[in-house]
Every structure is written in structure tokens, then in C-alpha cells.
Amino acid sequence: MENNKYLIELKNISVSFDGEKILENLNLSIKDGEFVTFLGPSGCGKTTTLRIIAGFLQPDEGEVLFENKDMRGVPSHKRQVNTIFQRYALFPHLTVAENIAFGLKIKKMKKPDIKKKVQEMLALVNLKGFENRMIDSLSGGQQQRVAIARALAVDPKVLLLDEPLGALDLKLRKDMQVELKKIQQSLGITFIYVTHDQEEALSMSDTIVVMDAGKIQQIGSPTDIYNEPVNAFVADFIGESNIVDGVMHADNVVEFSGHVFDCLDKGFGKDEAVDVVVRPEDVDVVPKEKGMLTGTVTAVTFKGVHYEIIVDIGGFLWMIQSTDIQHVGDEIGLEIEPDAIHIMKKSKYSGTFGDFSSYSEEFDELSDVNAGVSREDDGDE
Amino acid sequence: MNKGLAIGNNKVNLLPFSGWMVVFVLVPIALVVYYAFTDVDGFTLENLKWVGTYGKTLWLSVVLAFYATAICLLLAYPIAYSMSRASARVQRNATLIIMLPMWMNFLVRTYAWMTLLEDTGLINSALRAIFGMDFPGLRLINNHGAIVLGMVYNYLPYMILPIYTSMTKIGTSLIEAARDLGANGAQVLGRVILPLSVPGIISGITMVFIPSISTFIISKILGGGKDYLIGDLIEDYFLGNSGVVNYNIGAALSLTIMVMILAATFIMNHFDKDASTSGGGVI
Numbered sequence: 001m002e003n004n005k006y007l008i009e010l011k012n013i014s015v016s017f018d019g020e021k022i023l024e025n026l027n028l029s030i031k032d033g034e035f036v037t038f039l040g041p042s043g044c045g046k047t048t049t050l051r052i053i054a055g056f057l058q059p060d061e062g063e064v065l066f067e068n069k070d071m072r073g074v075p076s077h078k079r080q081v082n083t084i085f086q087r088y089a090l091f092p093h094l095t096v097a098e099n100i101a102f103g104l105k106i107k108k109m110k111k112p113d114i115k116k117k118v119q120e121m122l123a124l125v126n127l128k129g130f131e132n133r134m135i136d137s138l139s140g141g142q143q144q145r146v147a148i149a150r151a152l153a154v155d156p157k158v159l160l161l162d163e164p165l166g167a168l169d170l171k172l173r174k175d176m177q178v179e180l181k182k183i184q185q186s187l188g189i190t191f192i193y194v195t196h197d198q199e200e201a202l203s204m205s206d207t208i209v210v211m212d213a214g215k216i217q218q219i220g221s222p223t224d225i226y227n228e229p230v231n232a233f234v235a236d237f238i239g240e241s242n243i244v245d246g247v248m249h250a251d252n253v254v255e256f257s258g259h260v261f262d263c264l265d266k267g268f269g270k271d272e273a274v275d276v277v278v279r280p281e282d283v284d285v286v287p288k289e290k291g292m293l294t295g296t297v298t299a300v301t302f303k304g305v306h307y308e309i310i311v312d313i314g315g316f317l318w319m320i321q322s323t324d325i326q327h328v329g330d331e332i333g334l335e336i337e338p339d340a341i342h343i344m345k346k347s348k349y350s351g352t353f354g355d356f357s358s359y360s361e362e363f364d365e366l367s368d369v370n371a372g373v374s375r376e377d378d379g380d381e
Numbered sequence: 382m383n384k385g386l387a388i389g390n391n392k393v394n395l396l397p398f399s400g401w402m403v404v405f406v407l408v409p410i411a412l413v414v415y416y417a418f419t420d421v422d423g424f425t426l427e428n429l430k431w432v433g434t435y436g437k438t439l440w441l442s443v444v445l446a447f448y449a450t451a452i453c454l455l456l457a458y459p460i461a462y463s464m465s466r467a468s469a470r471v472q473r474n475a476t477l478i479i480m481l482p483m484w485m486n487f488l489v490r491t492y493a494w495m496t497l498l499e500d501t502g503l504i505n506s507a508l509r510a511i512f513g514m515d516f517p518g519l520r521l522i523n524n525h526g527a528i529v530l531g532m533v534y535n536y537l538p539y540m541i542l543p544i545y546t547s548m549t550k551i552g553t554s555l556i557e558a559a560r561d562l563g564a565n566g567a568q569v570l571g572r573v574i575l576p577l578s579v580p581g582i583i584s585g586i587t588m589v590f591i592p593s594i595s596t597f598i599i600s601k602i603l604g605g606g607k608d609y610l611i612g613d614l615i616e617d618y619f620l621g622n623s624g625v626v627n628y629n630i631g632a633a634l635s636l637t638i639m640v641m642i643l644a645a646t647f648i649m650n651h652f653d654k655d656a657s658t659s660g661g662g663v664i
Binding site for chain 1: 552554555557558559560561562563564565568572573576577
């Protein structure tokens with residue numbers, strides 16, 4: 001298969017449940033061997049999109065192409081796509097080896113071949129010697145590995161992963177991220193990964209698809225998404241940011257927070273109202289009299305690598321990350337280089353985020369949901 | 382030493398339960414055993430010899446209870462399956478409808494079947510009215526079929542509910558996972574749903590088989606009293622309906638059923654290795 005040909009194409013997909021639009025006119029093309037992540041808050045339609053690709057859900061409108069073949073009416077058990085479910089969905093009545101062999105037995109593979117394949121898969125996910133264990137005697141991380149082995153055993157062209165690490169603790173999650181990426185690279189198959197965790201998306205993906213309210217907001221590489229967000233939603237959702245109102249006076253000249261800055265963006269109308277994004281790590285602290293902007297420090301939190309400093313500038317709270325400590329009540333000056341400023345067109349998300357935004361609050365809320373006891377999680381959308 | 386947060390010690394906490402068990406379980410069983418192995422002169426095995434003379438009755442009880450249990454299982458399994466996959470509202474309503482007859486007195490329900498099935502009953506009268514003739518060959522009551530029907534009707538909920546409960550515990554994602562791995566509908570049923578609903582099936586079988594094998598009302602009302610089941614015999618010996626009161630033979634018969642049920646339970650639990658972990662098992 002050539003690399004420039006698309007493996008999966010979604011064309012004009014729309015889905016609604018009970019009159020509520022879940023996906024609206026979604027278009028997406030995925031290349032063979034790509035690690036694609038659907039990133040968005042809960043309810044954005046990412047899991048629904050995954051379920052459409054898996055064949056668990058038929059879209060109301062639009063088509064799904066797999067290697068240019070229309071998948072309409074092709075049930076999930078006849079697609080070369082396998083899924084890692086949110087809660088792994090391992091068969092509790094079977095051993096680890098029997099779980100991994102499940103799809104192979106259905107394929108009517110010969111017994112010795114099944115045995116070989118199971119061993120191969122156990123080695124791949126570092127679970128050698130676990131073949132006869134029952135599922136409920138395994139830890140969450142081990143169950144996760146069994147789920148991966150079970151799905152990969154049937155040699156899928158595409159592996160769909162629905163928030164696979166959501167139920168694991170932070171340390172394990174980080175380890176599994178590395179391991180999943182390694183597995184994906186060594187097998188060279190396409191991974192479609194759903195998550196609400198932006199760090200996970202940034203560190204693992206070749207391509208990130210940022211979604212909100214049933215629509216794709218931006219498709220791009222992790223660096224594109226982080227450095228060149230298309231609108232306030234993406235800027236807010238990915239990483240920490242200060243999003244302020246600005247006016248584009250001319251090419252490379254923008255005014256915000258009462259100061260005129262040089263910037264690298266152009267192509268806007270004269271005096272067009274825009275959204276300006278400045279990442280907290282791109283702001284330099286200088287003495288008050290040298291600052292382009294001045295403000296009062298209202299909070300300082302030590303984060304290890306840096307201090308997180310909240311500065312009140314004309315009533316708007318900015319977040320700044322600096323390795324030098326400041327003290328609450330200090331008046332400080334801020335300097336922002338032209339390449340630290342990113343200008344975005346106004347969108348329906350403009351002005352919805354208030355002061356500086358970090359993703360932490362919503363993330364905590366979602367982790368709480370994930371820590372819940374329900375075992376029959378059918379997706380959060 | 383366990384010095385956990387429990388209030389008091391374990392022995393004290395268990396007192397109400399232990400008391401109940403002693404007064405209402407252990408003492409009655411001890412009495413049954415005592416009566417079964419004694420007569421006015423003291424220890425004897427005579428009562429058990431009497432039981433031997435009722436071999437045919439015992440066998441009939443087992444056979445009818447077996448049919449009733451098998452029919453219940455065949456009816457209940459698809460019902461329980463479709464219930465477990467329905468929406469929450471449908472599930473609630475279906476459970477209610479299945480429970481509803483149980484709110485009515487058992488005797489009333491069974492007599493109702495009598496008025497339906499008897500020769501001058503509703504079904505025969507209706508047939509007579511429609512076809513203008515009698516169906517003398519059509520005997521709906523006072524036969525084994527009517528007894529089994531009565532058992533199935535009365536005990537079906539006890540089969541549906543445990544199977545349904547065990548099926549609701551099978552997450553949709555498990556079924557999707559099986560589909561995802563290439564299983565078609567029949568394979569999903571055979572490889573995932575069936576093995577995971579075994580605890581419910583075992584409970585259901587136990588809960589239908591035990592009352593079926595020991596019933597005496599159903600056989601009396603719908604069997605016309607000519608087919609004695611072991612339950613009828615026990616009733617007679619304790620109440621003296623047929624002129625003889627003999628607690629000893631009655632107790633020996635009760636003990637026989639208990640042993641049979643215990644044996645059946647052991648055999649079934651063998652098929653359900655992990656009933657305790659996957660839930661649904663009552664024994």
C-alpha cells in the first residue's frame with residue numbers, strides 16, 4: 001500500500017441521538033500507519049466517531065470508506081478493525097491465553113498456530129508467564145496489556161483505542177503511553193486513539209484531531225496544534241494559555257492589554273478584532289519600568305521546574321511560568337517577543353474562557369468520572 | 382489479631398444470625414432426622430424401608446419436576462436475554478409484569494388454572510362453542526401435563542429473574558468486544574453470553590426444581606389427586622388425610638427429598654466453578 005493513499009476516509013458524517021446532533025458533517029482522512037488521536041472534552045463526539053469506524057454505529061448520513069470500499073452495512077465482525085475498550089471488556093470467564101486466543105479460534109486457526117501467536121502476543125505486551133491467570137487476578141495495567149494483545153492477535157489493519165489509559169494511575173499511564181507508541185511503531189499499523197488528555201495526545205500522536213460539539217476544530221501535527229491553534233477553543237484546550245482580545249492594526253502589528261506589540265501574523269483586515277494567544281512559558285518577567293505590560297502578582301505556585309505566577313493586568317489574570325520566584329503583591333513588568341504571540345480569527349469560542357486557562361479543572365472532573373465503579377461503561381457520549 | 386474497626390467482636394455480631402440458624406434451621410433438621418430414624422420403640426430403619434415402597438411416587442416427582450425445570454429454562458432464557466438487552470424502562474416494566482402474578486395467592490393462581498382447564502372449564506367450553514361439538518379425547522386436566530403446566534406457570538419467574546440478573550451483569554462492551562474480534566451472533570451467544578450466565582441458570586434450576594419436586598398443592602388441584610407426588614405423601618403422613626398420622630415416615634420421606642436436592646445441588650455447583658465470584662448463585 002502506498003503511503004499517500006488514505007486507509008480510512010469519513011465523508012460528510014452526521015449522527016444524532018434523540019434529535020441531538022452528535023456529529024455534524026464530519027470529514028476526515030487517515031493514512032496507513034498513522035497514529036491519529038481524537039482529542040476533545042467529553043460529549044464532543046470522539047467516541048461516536050470511533051464507534052462509526054468500528055461498525056458499532058451506523059451514521060445517519062455520510063459514508064465510511066476503508067481502502068476506498070464503502071463500509072455501509074458491513075458489520076463490525078467483518079471489518080479489519082479492532083478496538084480496545086474503555087474498560088478493556090475482557091472476558092472474565094476465560095484465562096489470559098483464552099482471551100487472546102478468542103479471535104483466533106473464531107478465525108478457525110489451527111491449535112499450534114494459536115499457541116504460537118498467543119506466546120508472541122504475550123511477549124509483545126510483556127506478559128510472559130501470565131497465560132493461565134484469570135482476568136480478575138490481574139491489575140488494571142495488566143488487564144490493559146491483555147486487551148491490547150487480544151486485539152492485536154487478529155492482525156488488524158487498524159487498532160481503535162477508546163480512552164484506553166483512563167482508568168490507570170498517572171505513573172502507569174505514562175509508561176503505557178510510551179509502550180503503546182513503541183508497539184504502534186514496531187507493527188506499523190494505524191492507531192486511532194481517543195482521549196480527553198491533551199498531554200497524552202501531544203506526546204503520542206502523528207496527527208491530532210481536535211473536536212468539540214460534534215465538529216472537527218483543527219487537524220494537525222502536535223506542534224501545529226500547540227503553536228498555531230485555529231481558534232480560542234483549541235488554544236484553551238491544548239496546553240495552558242492566556243487568551244485576550246486584540247486588534248490587528250496592520251500586518252505584524254497587534255494591540256492588546258493597552259500596548260501595541262510586534263508580531264509575525266499577517267493577512268487580517270485593518271483594525272480587525274482578533275483573539276490573541278500567549279503561552280505562559282513565552283512571557284518574560286522584567287523590572288516594572290522595562291515591561292511592555294505591568295501587573296500585580298496575585299498568586300505563586302511552585303511547580304518543580306518553574307513557578308506558576310498569576311498576574312493581574314488591568315483586571316485580566318494572566319498565567320506566567322518563570323524559573324525566578326516572585327512574591328504576591330509585587331508589581332512586575334512583562335515582555336512578550338513577537339514570535340510568542342499567536343493571532344486567531346474571532347470564533348464562536350471568543351471570550352468564553354475568561355482569565356488564563358488551564359485544562360486542569362475539566363481534566364480532574366473527567367478523571368473522577370473514570371474512577372467511578374461502573375464496569376459497563378459504554379462510552380461517555 | 383484482627384483489631385479492625387468492627388463494633389464489638391465477631392461472635393457478638395453474628396449472634397442474631399446464629400440464633401436464627403439454630404432455631405429455624407438446625408433444630409428443625411435435627412427433628413426431621415430424629416423422627417426419620419425412630420419410632421415408638423426407639424431407633425429404627427423401618428421408616429426408610431417404607432420410603433422404598435414409594436419408589437414410583439419418588440420417580441414421578443423427579444420426572445415431573447425435571448420436565449417443569451427444563452421447560453422453564455427453555456422459556457426463561459430467551460425472555461431473560463431480551464429483557465437484559467432492552468432499555469432501562471422496558472426492563473423495569475418487564476420485571477414488574479413477571480413479578481405481578483407472585484403478588485397473588487399461590488392457591489388462587491392454581492385454582493384459576495383449574496377453572497380454565499377442567500372439562501367444563503373455559504377452554505373446553507370455548508372449543509365447544511366454536512366447533513359445536515365435544516372433544517372427548519381432549520383432557521386438559523388431571524394428568525401429568527396439567528401438573529407440569531402448573532409448575533411451569535408458578536415457578537417460571539424464579540427461573541427468569543436469576544438468569545436475567547446474571548445477564549444484566551454482562552456489559553454491552555463484552556458483547557461488542559466479541560463482535561469486534563469476529564464473532565457472529567451465534568458465537569457471541571455460545572462463547573460469551575451462555576458461559577457468563579451459568580450462575581443464573583444454576584440458581585434458576587435450583588429455585589424451580591426444589592419447589593417442583595416437593596409440591597403437593599399443584600398435583601392435588603391440577604392432577605386430580607390420582608397422581609400422588611412425594612409432597613402429597615408427606616402432607617398425608619403429617620396431617621393424616623388418608624387416615625394415618627405417622628410423623629416418622631413423613632420425616633423419612635422429607636429427609637429423602639433433602640438428600641436428593643443436596644445431591645442435585647452438588648452436581649450443579651460442579652458446573653459453576655466460580656458462582657461465588659460471578660454472582661447469581663443462591664446455593
